[in-house]
Amino acid sequence: MDVLALLAEGFATSLSPLNLMVVILGVTAGLFIGAMPGLGSVNGVAIVLPLTFIVPPSSAIILLAAIYYGAMYGGAVSSILLGIPGASTAVATTFDGRPMAQQGKAGLALIAAAVASFVGGTISVILFTLFAAPLADVALAFGPAEEFALVLMAFTTFVGLGGDDKLKTIIMICLGLVLSTVGLDLISGQPRLIFGDMPGFYSGISFLVLAIGVYGVGEVLYTIETSKSSPQVTPAKITFGELALGIKAMGRIWKTMSFGSFMGFFVGMLPAAGATPASLMAYGVAKQTSKHPETFGKGNIEGVAAPETANNAASTGSLLPMLTLGIPGSPTTALLLGGMVMWGLVPGPMLFIEQPDFVWGLISSLYTANFAAVLINIALIPLFVWALRMPFTVLCSIVLVLCIVGGFAPSQKMHDVWLIAGFGVAGYLLRKADYPLAPLVLALVLGPLMEKSFRQTLIAEQGNVFAFVERPLSGTFIAIAALFFVLPFIKYLRKGTRSGIAPAE
Amino acid sequence: MLVADRIIAGAIMALSAYFMWHAVALPIGWEGETGGPGGGAFPFWLSLIMMLCAGGILLRSFAADAVASFQFDRSMLRSVVAVVAALVVCIALIPIAGAYIAIPLFLLWYLKVFGGHGWFLTLSISVLTPVFLFFFFEATLKILLPKGFTEPLFFPLYAMFF
Amino acid sequence: MAYTFTRRVAMGLAASAALVATTATTALAEGWKPQKPVEMVIMAGQGGGADRLARLFQSIIQKESLSNMPILPVNKGGGSGAEALRYLKDKEGDAHTIMATLNSYYTTPLRTDIGVNIEEFTPIARMAEDTFILWVNADAGISNLDEYVAAVKASGKDWKMGGTGTGQEDSLVTAMLEKEFGLEMTYVPFKGGGDVAKNLIGNHINSTVNNPSEQMGFYKAGKSIPLVAFTPERLAAFPDVPTARELGHDIVYAMQRSFVAPKDMPAEAVAYYTAMFKKLSETEEWQTYTSEKALMPAYLTGDDLQAYFMTERDKHQAILSAMEGNS
Numbered sequence A: 001m002d003v004l005a006l007l008a009e010g011f012a013t014s015l016s017p018l019n020l021m022v023v024i025l026g027v028t029a030g031l032f033i034g035a036m037p038g039l040g041s042v043n044g045v046a047i048v049l050p051l052t053f054i055v056p057p058s059s060a061i062i063l064l065a066a067i068y069y070g071a072m073y074g075g076a077v078s079s080i081l082l083g084i085p086g087a088s089t090a091v092a093t094t095f096d097g098r099p100m101a102q103q104g105k106a107g108l109a110l111i112a113a114a115v116a117s118f119v120g121g122t123i124s125v126i127l128f129t130l131f132a133a134p135l136a137d138v139a140l141a142f143g144p145a146e147e148f149a150l151v152l153m154a155f156t157t158f159v160g161l162g163g164d165d166k167l168k169t170i171i172m173i174c175l176g177l178v179l180s181t182v183g184l185d186l187i188s189g190q191p192r193l194i195f196g197d198m199p200g201f202y203s204g205i206s207f208l209v210l211a212i213g214v215y216g217v218g219e220v221l222y223t224i225e226t227s228k229s230s231p232q233v234t235p236a237k238i239t240f241g242e243l244a245l246g247i248k249a250m251g252r253i254w255k256t257m258s259f260g261s262f263m264g265f266f267v268g269m270l271p272a273a274g275a276t277p278a279s280l281m282a283y284g285v286a287k288q289t290s291k292h293p294e295t296f297g298k299g300n301i302e303g304v305a306a307p308e309t310a311n312n313a314a315s316t317g318s319l320l321p322m323l324t325l326g327i328p329g330s331p332t333t334a335l336l337l338g339g340m341v342m343w344g345l346v347p348g349p350m351l352f353i354e355q356p357d358f359v360w361g362l363i364s365s366l367y368t369a370n371f372a373a374v375l376i377n378i379a380l381i382p383l384f385v386w387a388l389r390m391p392f393t394v395l396c397s398i399v400l401v402l403c404i405v406g407g408f409a410p411s412q413k414m415h416d417v418w419l420i421a422g423f424g425v426a427g428y429l430l431r432k433a434d435y436p437l438a439p440l441v442l443a444l445v446l447g448p449l450m451e452k453s454f455r456q457t458l459i460a461e462q463g464n465v466f467a468f469v470e471r472p473l474s475g476t477f478i479a480i481a482a483l484f485f486v487l488p489f490i491k492y493l494r495k496g497t498r499s500g501i502a503p504a505e
Numbered sequence B: 001m002l003v004a005d006r007i008i009a010g011a012i013m014a015l016s017a018y019f020m021w022h023a024v025a026l027p028i029g030w031e032g033e034t035g036g037p038g039g040g041a042f043p044f045w046l047s048l049i050m051m052l053c054a055g056g057i058l059l060r061s062f063a064a065d066a067v068a069s070f071q072f073d074r075s076m077l078r079s080v081v082a083v084v085a086a087l088v089v090c091i092a093l094i095p096i097a098g099a100y101i102a103i104p105l106f107l108l109w110y111l112k113v114f115g116g117h118g119w120f121l122t123l124s125i126s127v128l129t130p131v132f133l134f135f136f137f138e139a140t141l142k143i144l145l146p147k148g149f150t151e152p153l154f155f156p157l158y159a160m161f162f
Numbered sequence C: 001m002a003y004t005f006t007r008r009v010a011m012g013l014a015a016s017a018a019l020v021a022t023t024a025t026t027a028l029a030e031g032w033k034p035q036k037p038v039e040m041v042i043m044a045g046q047g048g049g050a051d052r053l054a055r056l057f058q059s060i061i062q063k064e065s066l067s068n069m070p071i072l073p074v075n076k077g078g079g080s081g082a083e084a085l086r087y088l089k090d091k092e093g094d095a096h097t098i099m100a101t102l103n104s105y106y107t108t109p110l111r112t113d114i115g116v117n118i119e120e121f122t123p124i125a126r127m128a129e130d131t132f133i134l135w136v137n138a139d140a141g142i143s144n145l146d147e148y149v150a151a152v153k154a155s156g157k158d159w160k161m162g163g164t165g166t167g168q169e170d171s172l173v174t175a176m177l178e179k180e181f182g183l184e185m186t187y188v189p190f191k192g193g194g195d196v197a198k199n200l201i202g203n204h205i206n207s208t209v210n211n212p213s214e215q216m217g218f219y220k221a222g223k224s225i226p227l228v229a230f231t232p233e234r235l236a237a238f239p240d241v242p243t244a245r246e247l248g249h250d251i252v253y254a255m256q257r258s259f260v261a262p263k264d265m266p267a268e269a270v271a272y273y274t275a276m277f278k279k280l281s282e283t284e285e286w287q288t289y290t291s292e293k294a295l296m297p298a299y300l301t302g303d304d305l306q307a308y309f310m311t312e313r314d315k316h317q318a319i320l321s322a323m324e325g326n327s
Helices: A003-014 A017-035 A041-051 A057-081 A088-102 A106-140 A144-157 A166-180 A207-226 A240-252 A254-269 A275-289 A301-317 A319-325 A331-342 A356-388 A392-411 A414-432 A438-460 A472-498 B002-023 B041-060 B074-097 B099-114 B119-140 B148-161 C002-027 C049-063 C078-090 C104-111 C145-158 C169-181 C193-201 C212-220 C267-281 C284-292 C302-326
Strands: C038-042 C071-075 C097-101 C122-131 C133-137 C160-163 C186-189 C207-210 C224-229 C254-261 C296-301
Touching: A003 A017, A003 A057, A003 A106, A003 A356, A017 A041, A017 A057, A017 A356, A041 A057, A041 A331, A041 A392, A041 C049, A057 A088, A057 A106, A057 A301, A057 A331, A057 A356, A088 A106, A088 A207, A088 A275, A088 A301, A088 A438, A106 A240, A106 A254, A106 A301, A106 A319, A106 A356, A106 C193, A144 A275, A144 A438, A144 A472, A166 A438, A166 B002, A166 B041, A207 A392, A207 A414, A207 A438, A207 B074, A240 A254, A240 A301, A254 A275, A254 A301, A275 A301, A275 A438, A275 A472, A301 A319, A319 A331, A319 A356, A319 C193, A331 C049, A392 A414, A392 B074, A392 B099, A392 B119, A414 B002, A414 B074, A438 C186, B002 B041, B074 B099, B074 B148, B099 B119, B099 B148, B119 B148, C038 C049, C038 C078, C049 C071, C049 C097, C049 C212, C049 C267, C049 C284, C078 C097, C078 C104, C104 C169, C104 C254, C104 C302, C122 C267, C122 C302, C133 C145, C133 C193, C133 C212, C145 C224, C160 C169, C160 C193, C169 C186, C169 C207, C169 C302, C193 C207, C193 C212, C193 C224, C207 C212, C212 C224, C254 C267, C254 C296, C254 C302, C267 C296, C284 C296, C296 C302
Parallel strands: C038 C071, C038 C097, C160 C186, C160 C207
Antiparallel strands: C097 C254, C122 C254, C122 C296, C133 C207, C133 C224
């Protein structure tokens, strides 16, 4: 089957005037939904899904792709401007995006995020086009042991993300992991840590609740205390000169971006892993391979570009197991999968053969949507930057309201809103006392994956702990993880001896 | 403020103990039957590590050369407490009086009393924000916000926009 | 200052709200219609079989305009549905909440005491019964039940059966299989049916008890083989797959897909929703879906449905206590 001919046919439909309108509408809506803390592509897709029965199917797919991409781009906007990651995939973007905004370089950071997302999206769609079918087998080779090894690898890449105080970093990682075990124990089917039978905890603690709490409410409280009336954010402005400068700066870090794209795609492709570990690993690798790792976390443009390329690439990658295996890698793809079932499509290995129109129509929509998303996003940057110039008290009050509503929206439980307030106060105090917050949030995201796959493997292997290293794929990942773990220490030792200072803790 | 450091470390230790107490409801050891750790093992042992580390921080703060990581601006602390209190009142009010009363009230307080802005700005934001929330969340995204006793007032709006 | 001003406004609002509320209740009597969007609580998380089906219902309702207000699905899957059950209990008398159920509707309150008695809820309609089939990987070289039993006996505890969690439907079927044939396998829980299906194809587990819809893609691609169906009759979509009963083993198990409402929902509202689901069950989309996905359409309402729930609950009680007796 000729891939290019099929793709060309797909393009013919996706570039019709009606469909172009749909793309622009979908991307813009997606951008705003994604930029709202608490809301992400999953909300956009959920709303549009029932509509897809009314419009022609080809336009429906395009609308979905447009919203999906738009929201993905939008997630970076709230990470950079407000420091609140709108989705777990955008946590890593806050590390350097937020400091850049505080230095008055919000415009530059937004451009970097947009360009990086575009690069990641484009490379991954190309990979998707060329290798979709064979890659499905790679996804199949991933059992629980491999999943565990992969998550372990993701963990080790952010060992260096904490502050200098190792004890505090360990506490925060443990706290995140413990919070991630709240809810139902999958293996025994028993509720655990529900704190005196509070039904709100049955479904566990959602990442969004913790992130909105510590980064949203906590950040506002912290800023109020450190500067009541004088805004800490340097007023940002945006000019064409800066735009050109931004794109030029992006040219210099093409290596980081292409690496992020490839890794994002492959990690995103694995069911159950998805875009969050991908963006973290891209950030970790960019930091560790950089000549100036100390500038990361303080507003390095590479620190924005790496996770953004990776998470966009991973979002495309996660479509692969959904289409070829029928396994959703994220809540959004789960909804898309539901949509496909309603259209009478059977996701699975036969989809590419039985429904080529659909598959290639979707892929060509991805190209179109990605292109439209980068243009619209850049066009809207002045508007986003303008929002930052609001008086400080106005901005803070609106952010707090968005935290409340955004925390309520995904689960529709007041319980979660209370948790947000609690996490906000705790996050503020912990931050004051120099406890690093990033490891806490990331541990909560990765914890359930890690515990589940660890215990599944041991059950399947009847308690054989060596199963993890005996299997070739997981063994390799564990070796890489070990390497990542010792790398910062080696660097540290080498630097220490070179400058003549004895290495000491 | 070494005291604050100690209080936080102590609070973390207490929290760990609380988690451990709840975790032992499920087996925390290596289970022969399933071949892996029990359901309570992860939370229990991780809480223990957390407790030990927090204990380490507590001990460290008593060392002679201990440096406080906590700096407080007492006058600003009052603002923080006020905002937290307003936030709590607002959240408590949402299920009773609905988001469309609690949120404008919160904004009014924040902008007028706390922020010291003029009436024009205060009122326009307090009115426009709920309007935006209604159209964005309810009319477009079909996510209903709590209304409390104001629910019946919204029936005509639902009829109009859904 | 701000407080006194707004408190008066709030009181005014409250008074007018009370006024509207009384007029609203009188309007309830004739030809009841929902006055606000209807919340459809789903007893499972996003992406699972129950969730997909509930969202299918939502789309058909919207497409065919079966309701004047939108139906809004909300997932409350925490604690195997305990979260949803508790939520529905608190909604007593509410006319704008319905819940999509599955078998955890009985098993969850039976396994842990969550203070919910399902007898109190108002039954609306049962839409279908989903079926279970025993699957193996096509490369395993097993083509019928006898070969399967022999293979499991030969490997003993090394045989891995995938499922969606202890106490879930497939674990009950697994327990029944073990009891019937005197087998002992290792049960590995995964997060959802799709995950289980994929792990079977990737050879990380040896067999599964999936719903047909979860394995359909792989089955059509020739990657998995159905061995036996746990249904009373052969399924139209799988005419060559024998039922367990045919082979002389009385294992029949189905997953009900129904809707229930909170305790004391106004009778007019119950009538409205029952009629809505009746119309839904007659739509073409629903009929095609059930035949393609090997679901057994089984529309049932009112007291018959409540009686069905009660017998099923007793049945599950028996299965669960037998399971606990074993281990």
